[in-house]
Amino acid sequence: MKHGFPRPRGVADGVPAEAIGLRPIPQWPEGERPRERLLRHGVGALSDAELIAVLLGNGSVGRDAVATARALLGEAGSLGRLLADPDHMPAVRGVGPAKRARIVAALELARRSLGEGLAELPRVRSPTDSADYLKARLRHLPYEAFACLFLDTRHRILAYEELFRGTIDAANVYPREVVRACLRHHACAVILAHNHPSGIAEPSRADREITRVLVDALGLIDVRVLDHLIIGHDDPVSMAARGLL
Template sequence: MTLSSIMIKDVPKEDRPRERLVKLGADHLSNQELIAILLGSGSKNESVMELSNRLLIHFEGLKLLKDATIEELTAIRGIGNAKGVLVLAALELGKRLNTFRPNERYVIRSPEDGADFVMEEMRSLKQEHFVVLFLNTKNQIIHRQTIFIGSLNASIVHPREVYREAVKRSAASIICAHNHPSGDPSPSQEDIHVTRRLVESGKMIGIELLDHLVIGDRKFISLKEKGYL
């Protein structure tokens, strides 16, 4: 008999998810146990561990759960609005913690620093987003802005829009980043063409394009390192 096939009240107290978290720490619990804690209870005929397991199977583990909606959650038998809201709140808190930045300004010293700043937010986007980081003379980020959403091409990503904001912010330099929803950060010819246009425009007005980062799924490519700047 497994833990998921019996009721929690029948499990020895020291083996229950909440007690295990207190004793061992959250990092020692499985995804199933953590979700069981969020759900709180099962039903008359199903333990919370069984319900948690069904939820994970439905969303193929955490892969699809991170983008779940309240409608998708409550469509699962045993999960009503109250349980669904708790799960969504936990997911959103996790996303915010991943993108949290302390109050002091973030300094860019390498392509990795720039990628780390935008990775968690951009890697799972379903559309291409073109983001610009505006830096001061100390390479500290003073502003971040999404300039375009949609397929990257030279007719849409116009240097005028990018550098207008840079001038407005009195930026000394900029770093551009855009994501590939496929997860593969290999740059396209259009990516390279847009980058070169931005470099030339930046030289004309004295605001340097330090890098253009292509963001994939937990990986990135620096067009500067590839020699395109």
């Protein structure tokens, strides 16, 4: 994937040097405008900044939409961090509530699309079936969050719910609330998941302990814990595969 960080004039996003920062996008040659390039060549032809620029629609006085998008990416530090917590999007000139709403809506549409694909599975045969969805939900959050996928007797998806949020390195998980959520969704099985904002997905001692507590607590109401997935920068780590359930 192309990066969206600021680059030297003349090499960013396929736009000629004389166009960058000097003229608004509608005055660029048609073949250089992000929206027209997307329609002609597909989304793969655009950088992160150009895709965000299409969502923004326009920039502000003295800054076109591509430059505004680069400023957003630069302030956030990465595309993932920008999209992870859109409620706390960096304050950048030219990006008001309406433009923030467009970005949030685009992200939610992508998540719902992943959720549709997950819901259309005949059943979850293994936690890897749900890994992409859980990664999309949890991977880039700047704080630790704990969530559950609730399943029926045939391991079909009933619901997804984020139950607890914490700080950058911890989230308090209360077993009684997980039990209540399972009863509320009439779940017969559950896949637990939480993220490590550090990006390192190795299970900690606290992760192992709370997993054992939840397995015991949910066993009392005949809800089976299929797995506990830990989401980091790379592929999720399955505690079931590690023999830690």
